[in-house]
Amino acid sequence: MRLLWLSALACNGNAHSLLNYPGFQEWQEDFHWLYHPLLPSRYTFPEIEKGIEGVEVLIVDGTLEEGLIKNRLPYRELLLRYGDQAERIVTVGTCATFGGIFAQGGGGRSGLHFEGDEHLKGYERFWEKTVSLPGCPVQPEVLAGTLSIIRRRDPLPLDTLHRPKYFYAYTIHDGCTRNEYFEYKIDEHHFGTLEGCMFYDHGCQGTFTHGSCNKILWNGVNSKTRAGTPCLGCTEPDFPREGLWRTPKHMGIPARMPLGVPRRAYLGLAGIAKAFRIERFTRPLMEDEGG
Amino acid sequence: MSSTTERVDRKAKKREKIVRTALKLFAKQGFYTTTIPEIAGKIGMSVGNLYNYFSSKEILAQEIIREISAYLGSRIREVNDSDLHVREKIRRIVSIYFETARNEPEMIDFFLRVYLSNREVFHEGCEGMICVNEFVTEIMIFFDDGVANGELKNQDFFSAFGLFMGYLGGMVFLNGERILPRRLESYIDDISENIYNALKVP
Ligand code: SF4
Ligand code: SF4
Numbered sequence: 220m221r222l223l224w225l226s227a228l229a230c231n232g233n234a235h236s237l238l239n240y241p242g243f244q245e246w247q248e249d250f251h252w253l254y255h256p257l258l259p260s261r262y263t264f265p266e267i268e269k270g271i272e273g274v275e276v277l278i279v280d281g282t283l284e285e286g287l288i289k290n291r292l293p294y295r296e297l298l299l300r301y302g303d304q305a306e307r308i309v310t311v312g313t314c315a316t317f318g319g320i321f322a323q324g325g326g327g328r329s330g331l332h333f334e335g336d337e338h339l340k341g342y343e344r345f346w347e348k349t350v351s352l353p354g355c356p357v358q359p360e361v362l363a364g365t366l367s368i369i370r371r372r373d374p375l376p377l378d379t380l381h382r383p384k385y386f387y388a389y390t391i392h393d394g395c396t397r398n399e400y401f402e403y404k405i406d407e408h409h410f411g412t413l414e415g416c417m418f419y420d421h422g423c424q425g426t427f428t429h430g431s432c433n434k435i436l437w438n439g440v441n442s443k444t445r446a447g448t449p450c451l452g453c454t455e456p457d458f459p460r461e462g463l464w465r466t467p468k469h470m471g472i473p474a475r476m477p478l479g480v481p482r483r484a485y486l487g488l489a490g491i492a493k494a495f496r497i498e499r500f501t502r503p504l505m506e507d508e509g510g
Numbered sequence: 511m512s513s514t515t516e517r518v519d520r521k522a523k524k525r526e527k528i529v530r531t532a533l534k535l536f537a538k539q540g541f542y543t544t545t546i547p548e549i550a551g552k553i554g555m556s557v558g559n560l561y562n563y564f565s566s567k568e569i570l571a572q573e574i575i576r577e578i579s580a581y582l583g584s585r586i587r588e589v590n591d592s593d594l595h596v597r598e599k600i601r602r603i604v605s606i607y608f609e610t611a612r613n614e615p616e617m618i619d620f621f622l623r624v625y626l627s628n629r630e631v632f633h634e635g636c637e638g639m640i641c642v643n644e645f646v647t648e649i650m651i652f653f654d655d656g657v658a659n660g661e662l663k664n665q666d667f668f669s670a671f672g673l674f675m676g677y678l679g680g681m682v683f684l685n686g687e688r689i690l691p692r693r694l695e696s697y698i699d700d701i702s703e704n705i706y707n708a709l710k711v712p
Contacts, residue, residue: 468664469653469654469656469657469658469664470650470653470654470657470662470664470665470666470667470670471666471667471668472650472653472654472667474654474658482651482654483647483651486647486650486651487643487644487647490638490639490640490643490646490647491640491643493638493639494637494638494639494640495637495638
C-alpha cells in the first residue's frame with residue numbers, strides 16, 4: 220500500500236514513535252513510502268510539490284497553520300491535491316487531529332478537522348475518509364495497526380471523533396495497576412515512593428481519556444500511570460490543559476468525574492470507600508510486613 | 511393484594527413504627543438510658559419479636575441515623591436540583607434544617623445528642639461518614655455547584671462544611687436549651703446572610 224506522509228508544524232515525535240514499533244521491519248514490507256521526512260522514500264519533497272500520482276493513504280502529521288508554506292507551495296494546496304487522490308486520510312498525533320501543543324503557540328493553528336473540540340469546515344469533503352489517531356505521540360501499535368487494517372480493508376469502527384474504537388474505546392484507567400487505590404480513594408502523596416491513584420490530587424486524567432496505554436504498554440514495558448506519573452489526557456481535544464500535575468477541585472471534590480459517572484453516584488461511593496482505612500494501601504508495596 | 515405482599519407491607523410498617531418510637535426515646539432520654547424492653551413496651555410488642563427486626567440497640571440506632579440522613583439528603587437534593595442563586599439556596603437549606611428541628615425535633619436531637627455524642631455506638635457499621643452519606647453528598651454537590659458557578663470560594667471542604675453545619679447545629683442546640691430569646695425561624699435571614707458572606711467569593 221502506498222503511503223504519503225506530510226508534516227506541518229511537527230516535532231517528528233509520531234515518526235519516532237513508529238520507528239519504535241517492535242515489528243517495524245516486517246510491517247513495512249507491506250507498505251511503500253512515496254514520501255516520509257525520515258524514511259527512505261520514492262520521491263523527494265520538491266517532487267511531491269511538483270505532483271505525483273498513486274497515493275493510497277495520506278498521513279497528515281503536525282499542526283496546520285494558515286498560510287503555511289513548507290518549501291514552495293502553500294501546504295493547503297498539497298493537502299487538497301493529495302487528500303482528493305487518497306482513499307483514506309489518517310491524522311497522526313494530537314497536533315494534526317485537534318491542534319495539540321503547537322496550536323498553543325499562535326493563532327490560525329488547528330488540526331485538519333478540529334480546533335480543540337470545534338469541528339472546522341475547511342477540509343470537510345475529506346471528513347468521511349479521515350481516521351483520527353490522536354496521542355502525543357501516537358502509540359506505534361495504534362498507527363501500524365490502523366494502517367494494516369486499512370490495507371486489508373477490514374472493518375474499522377470509529378467513534379464520533381473518528382478515532383478507531385479498537386484502540387480508543389477504552390480509557391487509560393482500563394488496566395492501570397493503580398485501580399485498587401482508585402477504588403478505595405487513596406492518592407499517591409509521594410511521587411515515586413508510594414503507590415496510589417493520582418486522580419484526587421495529582422491530575423490523572425486516565426478515567427476520562429480514551430486510549431490503550433494500559434492495554435498496549437509503551438515499549439512493551441510500562442505506561443505513565445503504572446510508572447507513577449499522571450495521564451495528561453494527550454488523546455483528547457482539550458490537550459494540553461494547564462496545570463497537568465494538579466487535579467482541579469471544587470472544595471475538595473474533583474471538578475471532572477470519571478467518564479459517564481454521575482457526580483452523585485461517584486460522591487456516594489467515594490464517601491463509603493473513604494470510611495475504611497485499609498492498611499495494605501498505606502504502605503509502599505516493596506516494604507515488608509515489619510515496616 | 512396477595513397475602514405475601516400484605517405480610518411484607520405489615521412488616522415494613524412495624525419496622526417503621528419501631529424506628530419512630532426508638533427515635534423519640536433515644537432523642538429524649540439518650541442512648542444508654544433507653545432500653546429495648548422499653549421500646550417494645552411502648553409499641554406493645556414482645557422484646558423477642560423486636561429482636562427479629564433489629565438484632566441490637568446499636569443496629570437500631572444506626573438505622574435511625576441512616577434514615578435521618580436520607581430524609582435531609584432528599585430535602586437538600588430538591589434545592590440542589592433547582593436553578594436558584596446560591597444565596598437563596600443557602601436560605602432554603604437553613605430553612606429546611608430549622609423546619610426539621612421544629613417539626614421533627616427528635617431527628618435533630620438524635621443527630622446532636624446521640625450520633626455526635628455517643629460515637630462508640632456507631633464505630634462498627636457507621637465508619638467515617640457512611641451512615642450520613644446521603645446528607646453529606648448533597649452538601650458536597652451544593653458546594654461543588656457553587657464553586658463551579660463562581661459563586662462560592664474554592665476552599666477546603668471541611669472548613670466550609672464545619673462553618674455551615676456547625677453553625678446550624680449550634681443554633682438548634684441553643685434553641686433546645688431554651689437560651690434563644692426569639693423563635694428559631696426568626697434567625698433564618700441573618701444566619702443565611704452570615705453563611706453566604708463567609709462562603710462567597712471575596
Ligand atoms: S492513576 Fe489514573 S489511570 Fe491509574 S487508577 Fe488512578 S485514575 Fe485510573
Ligand atoms: S497515559 Fe495519557 S498522556 Fe500518557 S500517552 Fe497515554 S493518553 Fe497520553
